């Protein structure tokens with residue numbers, strides 16, 4: 001059984017519709033119920049700020065500060081995590097100029113929010129992700145990269161460096177500056193970073209595929225995962241060779257990319273393909289309910305993988321998870337979530353929907369930015 005990662009305190013100040021709220025929690029799951037617009041998702045969003053990035057809404061940080069507040073926002077949590085108890089404080093200051101997220105661990109300022117991944121993983125499933133399989137490939141790429149990031153924190157840095165190098169190359173090409181030495185320098189960097197990114201993604205997919213293959217059947221379909229859009233025919237070759245192949249593609253594609261105004265090959269073009277294994281059908285051709293179930297299956301598989309790899313179950317944020325499931329599936333989901341061994345935060349409008357959780361959860365009511373037992 002993995003160790004449990006759990007929050008015992010959650011305090012928000014000037015966060016969305018909360019002026020100030022403080023929750024004392026035990027290590028059971030947390031159910032938040034309340035009317036539409038009461039602040040349930042906002043609480044989950046606050047917890048998502050205990051991981052690097054811009055949270056589950058990918059928010060502009062200044063938008064998170066409560067309207068009418070004079071300062072920035074802050075989120076504070078006591079967490080029993082991978083390295084034991086840690087007090088995490090994060091938020092933005094109110095100087096109005098630079099809006100960067102600051103982070104304190106046990107009261108000490110920390111330079112990089114990436115350090116959060118030493119302490120916990122936070123994974124989420126929200127209604128906004130319902131269109132993942134039918135929408136644009138950039139959403140699936142971002143989803144894939146979040147999966148990778150939770151186990152390989154360096155992935156974010158590599159992706160950012162790759163993007164920066166690609167922008168420099170695009171700029172040179174668009175300005176007609178075909179200086180071979182300069183371009184080659186950038187392209188070598190892109191090839192190293194790009195193939196490392198592709199390798200990390202492939203490794204994550206292989207691990208997930210192996211986990212799905214050895215898992216018992218559940219009411220949630222098994223996702224079959226694959227990548228497409230970058231070096232598809234070369235995937236089996238060693239990484240050193242792939243770097244050479246990509247480098248040659250970049251060199252040979254300079255005039256083409258200059259004409260297109262962007263780089264037409266690279267890991268930034270990858271798409272995550274998902275199939276419903278039992279039906280043997282592409283996810284985007286499955287029904288809305290099947291797609292939701294597939295997404296649940298995917299998140300649960302990833303949560304299990306995170307627990308297996310790190311020895312610590314992730315914190316799960318499941319927004320409106322019960323809404324579209326029948327009673328049997330709901331109960332099965334709660335059992336699966338519970339068996340992961342972590343703490344899950346779940347929201348809904350109706351407390352009765354969570355009754356199958358029984359004593360495994362603590363229940364709170366959310367009302368206009370206030371939370372009560």
Ligand SMILES: Nc1ncnc2c1ncn2[C@@H]1O[C@H](COP(=O)(O)OP(=O)(O)OP(=O)(O)O)[C@@H](O)[C@H]1O
Nearest residue numbers: 016017036037038039040041042063064065066067
């Ligand atoms: N920066 C902000 N300042 C003040 N209020 C905000 C801010 N950002 C969002 N809100 C408000 O927070 C409220 C609660 O939003 P939230 O998404 O948490 O609701 P919810 O309880 O999850 O509702 P639903 O059941 O409809 O999903 C909304 O009415 C929204 O207008």
